[in-house]
Amino acid sequence: MRMHKKSHLEERLAECGTILTVADLSQKNMKLAAKERAILSFEGIFGNLNPVHLEVGCGKGGFVNKMAQLHPDTNFVAVEKISNVMIEACESALALGLKNVHFLICAAEVLPKYIGEHSIERIYLNFSNPLPKLGYVKQRLTNPRFLEIYKNLLIPGGDIWQKTDDEAFFDYSLQSYEEAGMHVLSVCRDLEAAPFEGNVITEHERRFMDEGKKIFRAVVRS
Numbered sequence: 489m490r491m492h493k494k495s496h497l498e499e500r501l502a503e504c505g506t507i508l509t510v511a512d513l514s515q516k517n518m519k520l521a522a523k524e525r526a527i528l529s530f531e532g533i534f535g536n537l538n539p540v541h542l543e544v545g546c547g548k549g550g551f552v553n554k555m556a557q558l559h560p561d562t563n564f565v566a567v568e569k570i571s572n573v574m575i576e577a578c579e580s581a582l583a584l585g586l587k588n589v590h591f592l593i594c595a596a597e598v599l600p601k602y603i604g605e606h607s608i609e610r611i612y613l614n615f616s617n618p619l620p621k622l623g624y625v626k627q628r629l630t631n632p633r634f635l636e637i638y639k640n641l642l643i644p645g646g647d648i649w650q651k652t653d654d655e656a657f658f659d660y661s662l663q664s665y666e667e668a669g670m671h672v673l674s675v676c677r678d679l680e681a682a683p684f685e686g687n688v689i690t691e692h693e694r695r696f697m698d699e700g701k702k703i704f705r706a707v708v709r710s
């Protein structure tokens with residue numbers, strides 16, 4: 489279903505300016521864009537040097553905003569490529585008065601333009617689009633080209649926390665991690681049966697759980 493452009497989107501995005509960076513979306517050459525640097529200063533944004541966690545593909549931001557509330561001593565950066573969706577995340581964070589979350593509208597492909605090397609302690613991949621068709625393999629957020637980006641963003645010993653409802657995509661991701669020389673630290677194939685303390689349920693996770701689907705989770709060290 490085609491998403492309608494939200495009314496007054498530009499004005500609403502401008503009102504979120506203090507917590508939002510909008511990438512130059514006119515840049516279509518991802519490789520070129522990623523080579524240019526417009527690195528965000530986390531100290532400038534957050535006013536401290538607390539560890540930074542990154543969510544890639546945050547959707548409406550339910551997860552990252554809850555995490556920011558629960559973990560005030562961690563800074564969160566959330567990335568999403570669709571402004572229409574991101575606006576809800578930003579407006580919720582402003583309404584909650586969160587000071588430890590920042591939003592970045594950009595494609596994950598150009599993250600190296602905005603986020604410094606080895607500056608991220610943890611990356612969350614929550615219910616990334618599984619994109620089962622072979623023609624879209626390179627768009628999967630656990631494709632090797634993204635893993636190379638994540639490895640450069642993560643600090644030594646940093647990790648990736650992934651959740652998905654899609655078993656085939658999960659298995660593909662595990663294989664990608666291994667092939668990229670990353671260490672799969674834990675694998676859970678039914679999160680409801682083996683929950684972990686502190687799990688924050690995302691919008692998609694709630695929907696899939698209500699449908700009775702199993703949730704898969706992996707923790708991976710770079």
Ligand SMILES: C[S@@+](CC[C@H](N)C(=O)[O-])C[C@H]1O[C@@H](n2cnc3c(N)ncnc32)[C@H](O)[C@@H]1O
Pocket residue numbers: 544545546547548567568569570573594595596597614615616617629690691692693
């Ligand atoms: C299925 S939704 C999951 C949203 C949320 N994480 C959740 O669990 O409810 C996946 C999101 O990732 C975003 N996304 C997909 N590919 C992306 C990319 N290359 N860069 C940035 N965001 C991306 C999509 O726009 C979409 O909002």
